[in-house]
Amino acid sequence: MPGTAPHRRLFIVVGITVILLTAAHYTGFLNPVERMLLKGMSSVGTSTVSMVSGARTSSSSSKQVEDLEQRVADLMAENVQLRGDISALNQSADQQRFLSDQRIAGIPARIFARSADPTSSYVVINRGSKQGVKIGEPVIVGTGICIGKVISATDDTARVLLTTDNRSSIAGVSATDSTAQGVISGVQSLSLIMQLIPQSESLTIHDTIITSGIEPAIPRGLVLGDIERVDHQQGELFQSAVLHAPYVASNLDVVTVLSATTQ
């Protein structure tokens, strides 16, 4: 066939390159290059997130934007960038206030990449094992809202599996009744479900569910969500509850990784 033969060599070269790249990753030979690439992607990603969150803040005050539009283009771009930074600083300040109130150590981080696939919910943050991030540590936003757990960490970056992902599971308990315990996992990257709750426990709609503290790295009291619906079936050993996740994944920007060591 014309066109097949000239590409056979290209296919072989590409195939070998893919195999070598994968092998180099798992043997660690690719680490310096990966670190360099991640550093570059981290700065580009955080700037993009900053610009987008700056634009979102701007759109909420359209009159202010109209005033700004009259000014020169350079000042407008700078304004959007600064708004993103201020919004990030405010979020960071909230998180730091919560940490000092709770006397928990935390590592502030920014999200620079996230899942584009609707079936999985994860984000990549610009802090890694070099800064003290460890696998299993919880990640929060605002005043103690748990958004997920660290699932892997490189030197300068870490991947966080959000609570709304199907593969996530965190032990939770009702804030009003400490005996109503269960396991919270994600549902289709949209909401949360609390399972394995003993039938004897009574749960009411709008109850807040918090982390139970039985997992070593996760302190008690981080907010996981509030109850939307309780599924109580006769004859079953356990009941379940659908929770509303208190965050929107696409709006996340500044987060804090809670370190296992308390202050």
Add this chain to the structure above:
Amino acid sequence: MNQRFFTIPILVIVLFATLFVLPLLQSPLLGLNGLTITLILILLFGDTKLALITGVVAGVLMDLVSPFPFGTCVLSFTVALIVTRQINQIWVTNRSLIAYASLSIIGMALFHVVVVGYSFFGTLFDSSAITQPMNIATLVSGLTDVLRGFVIAMLVYIIVRITGHGYATLARHEF
């Protein structure tokens, strides 16, 4: 004019959007797999070399931030592109609209099959990675993505037709 003058900037923009911008958007734009269909279309229009090289580079960048085992994206792009190219050369050799549409669907479907398969077996090498679950949600998401890719392919077909060249004319010339 060299067609790479247009395709390379498009690829750069699509890669940047896939990595940094699309994940920030809300549904239905969230999850739009623009890169895979762009690579498949470049391949169908005859630039195999550019599609494959970009596939490897983009795959590595996406693997660095993906929670799936390293190699999932790079291998999925490579397999989808090579197999689509071979089908185009051996079986679906004509340059009709049906051939074009079926090849874009086959390419997108192959990409998803390899993502699910490799991410499943890849966790043997990378215990911290997660797998793409084999359930209805993954199937629906994959089919939606294939459908969106098909819609983009049809739009490109119409645009190319309107501009006066047509798929059949362009695809005959390797550039």
